[in-house]
Amino acid sequence: MKRIKVSNNVIRRMPRYLRKLDDLSAAGVERISSGELGRQMGLTPSQIRQDFSCFGEFGQQGYGYNVVALRGEIAKILGMDRSYSAVLVGVGNIGRALMENFCFEQYGFTLKGAFDINPELIGQEVHGVTVHNFSELEPVLSQLQPDVAVLCVPKSMANSIANEVAKAGVPAIWNFTNIELQFEEEAPIIENIHFSDSLLTLGYYLAESMDEAAARAARSNHA
């Protein structure tokens, strides 16, 4: 697999391709062309072929792409075959929801442990994963050597905990706290889930569509 500088835009389309290919596969579709895939996903065939060509040659002239094979290539690109290990910090509402409902395994991640300060949780298992005392963060991290820390702690503690985690050598953070993490030393890989940013974006487009509707109404009143 080629690994040259691939733009973030391309990377972020990969999970969408994966999802689409899973759907096609489940529907029994065996092969698909960039034209048809583009039609179904709202992308141009050119873009699809360019995207895939960043990583290799997965198609066949005159035929298109084999759905299952292409799915496998994309899964590999996204590291789904690597069995990453993860820990979760902060077993509050969102943390617990992730532990109980999010299928980490499906994406190649195994949750190896969790941390909290709540004495009622410490030592318990949540969905088969042990909750450690947060005060044991450093030694447990150096024992588990996780690839990712899922950060679900309250806002006020998020940055200092993120720095602790990074200092312990965890190479990536999946950040569910609503802040921009800042690091003293070299920053790990960060992937943010910012609920509020998402809702505010929705708020923008709602405002826009309401303003447009109002403008249309005003125009037709004048007529």
Next chain:
Amino acid sequence: MKRIKVSNNVIRRMPRYLRKLDDLSAAGVERISSGELGRQMGLTPSQIRQDFSCFGEFGQQGYGYNVVALRGEIAKILGMDRSYSAVLVGVGNIGRALMENFCFEQYGFTLKGAFDINPELIGQEVHGVTVHNFSELEPVLSQLQPDVAVLCVPKSMANSIANEVAKAGVPAIWNFTNIELQFEEEAPIIENIHFSDSLLTLGYYLAESMDEAAARAARSNHA
């Protein structure tokens, strides 16, 4: 406020500006230049000035931007002053987590109701919000006329429910289900929170960084 075609990239930076300005404001900073803001956010001063200029003239030559005033302008751009109404469909783990922990009000949204099929939940209040029987979706929607439906239902039902919601005239959907929603009629405004896409993106960058580290190690072994 100008409202011309503003690119999605610009829109998605707006919530980040808002967050930063809140931080600055809390830290007692009164004014800031595009240069300093850029340094703190990892953006170029040019980009910041371009971004703001899509919506108006919020600064002052030789001075910069007043933090509180700029914050207010951005809040307005994002519709935070409009008091949108919302309903939540699917009071499962993630839905409940949102109802109990996500501060809708802070972003200008009020949760007016929720829906579920679980008889133990129907009629109850969760965090002050009534859970309606899902079978009452249509009449309750037409009564509440919400601006947004927060979609937290299982994957298998997501698309048909999204279509029902759209058909009932709800103009926007905040989608927490891990699928690409498809609409028969005109599509509402959609904003997706795709956990799995985010984690897979992280997986890509982890794979990349591991491959780089391995390549470095191989090179130094040869030396």
Next chain:
DNA sequence: TAGATTGTTAATCGATTAACAATC
């Protein structure tokens, strides 16, 4: 074989960055 469709190179489009006159 002929038609279809790829992978890639070239052209276009849009977004970011730089430059600078205006002005607080």
Next chain:
DNA sequence: TAGATTGTTAATCGATTAACAATC
């Protein structure tokens, strides 16, 4: 006033789209 910094116009850069030879 002089220095600082904006808003905007022009230049650059990167991403998307189009075109097409290669080939299954």
